[in-house]
Amino acid sequence: MELKAFQVENFRSIDQSEWINIDDVTALIGTNESGKTNLLSALWKLNPVSNDGKINLLSDAPRKLYSQLRASDKSTIFIRCKFELNENEVQHISKLRRTPIEGLKFTTVCRKYNSGYTVDFPDEKLSNLSSLIFQNLITSKIEIIKNLQLLKSENEEKREKFLNTFEIIDLEFQSPIVDKARLEKCLSLLEDIFDEKAPKTSELTKVYNDTHEFISSHLSNVEKPTSEELQKSRNYIIEQLPNFVYYSNYGNLDSEIYLPHVIENLERTDLGAKESAKVKTLKVLFDYVKLEPKDILDLGRTESKADIDLSTDEIEIKAAEKKERSVLLQSASTELTSKFRDWWKQGEYRFRFEADGNHFRIWVSDDKRPEDIELEGRSTGLQWFLSFYLTFLVESKDAHKNSILLLDEPGLSLHPLAQKDLSLFFGNLSKTNQILYTTHSPFLVDSNHLNQVKAVYIQDDGTTNISSNLRANEGNPSQTKSIYPVHAALGLSVSEMLFNNCTPVLVEGPSDQIYLSAIKTLLISFGELTPKKDIIFIPSGGTRGVKPIVSLLTGKNDELPIVLLDGDSQGSKMAEALRKDLYQDTPNSILIVSEIIGMDQAEIEDLIPPSIMKKLSRYQLRSNNPDSDFEDCYVKDSPILKQLEEFAVTNEITLEKGWKVEFAKLVKNHLLKISRDKISEDTISTWKALFSKLI
Structure with a gap:
């Protein structure tokens, strides 16, 4: 099963967040104290691997609800997750619930403060x-x-x-x-x-x-399942839940592991957050080497006075035990070296574990520096990655394909280039594991996949919210600070593009980027487009963001980038202003969708065949009125986006923040699956005309 969306409520600083769709890699950005860690923690507690993720009412419940929850049966839900089931899981649930498989593709799993779960199948169809x-x-x-x-x-x-x-x-x-x-x-x-x-x-x-x-x-086709069968289906879903592995920078391995303190701290229950995180990583480390800290301490000690009085047999037994522990350390060192190379490509590292008196040391060497150096003598970036790797390896019990990684501020100590490598690494790792992470670093924001970025911000009432719309709550000054990493990432991405000889095209928003990327992919796959340089679409955050970003996109030869704007009033005004000012010598570099299509007020959405937009609108605009259908009121040769919004208002359909981006993603996924014969030649011609101007 795969996590598709989540919602947090009544948890720490969060009253009720929006439902947030999840990609293979999802980045949460926001200012300090905005609540990013709280969102990850709520997810972690849905199904944590370690006891550190157990529910703690005192620290997890919002202060204003604590007394109420403490006095109640604690059945309040704090996390809701929507999962997509695979074919085998759907078949199994269908048999248990005696329900058609068509309505069992998705399940919603919630967890309560009393540790109980609820499992629902929102699309389940009654066996009628x-x-x-x-x-x-x-x-x-x-x-x-x-x-x-x-x-x-x-x-x-x-x-x-x-x-x-x-x-x-x-x-x-x-x-x-x-x-x-x-x-x-x-x-x-x-x-x-x-x-x-x-x-x-x-x-x-x-x-x-x-x-x-x-x-x-x-x-028999309409017989309802028994309560026992229904419970079995719910239990099955809980058993199939992916493991949630949480890791923060607090858990980095100490530069020096002093075993007497470790043994003492492992028994304590009154440690603070940072010390608890370190103890957790140390537990993971000792689980990996398959030895208790006391055994390692005994291994590192030299002979004591008490050993002098041992018999020959006792000495041999003790020597054999010491030899076995030493072999275990060597074996674990070799295994770690081998597995770590499959993960981290910054160098060919070799690890060696050693017991040295009261200390447990990790020695590191690589091809460029073959001599052994203690871990604390290497970069803090390497220390972070090794700590994270051990946590993931041990906590997931090698069941990597059924683990979701929750990383709180990963790679802060890494060099910017290493952070970019880490971002690429997340992409590779996401083939087997979904990843959610928080970050302030623009080097960990993928500007080519802004749909993976979610904005976390503090609302006017002081509570936390999260949105797929990076411009949500834009009236609040703190929101601008929250999404600064995105703006910085765009600047970095643009610079890199220019150095790599790409063609940047400035568009108004993320949804435009999604539609145009899909069209570009289709034209190339159809053999209708063979650009010498890649075309990258840069969202500006609306017409107001065009001028500031133009300066970033201007190349060394002062060549201004192409700007593609909607044909609505705002886009037309911005086009006119740019042609009179920055683009007075190159007015043809300002393109308006209306001029490409030949439709007044046309927007990027009008480049997509109306038949596809109308079909997919059923998923986006679900009316409570069964007699009301967008297709019935669609007006040909008129901008479709305004019609969709008017239809929503007329039928009292709430359009959530960021709905345009989500709808664009839905359309893109559909477009990339259809064959050329499903798209008219007129549409292909329009697309080719547009891209000939972009090139």
């Missing part, structure tokens, strides 16, 4: 049957009854009795949906006309038997 198959059967049987040849022992009164009963049953099946109660009622009506003494050769008896058997055979 269409009445049409029964209507056809009963209608045909009525005709047979009217025209069949009665036996000599039968009379017209019996025929009339059958006809009356079947006509009543026919009325029961006028409802479009057939449930268990309706089928049982029809079987009861049939049994009222059953005649045990009727000859087997009777046509009426044959009609009765056929009908009774047909209805009975479908009864």
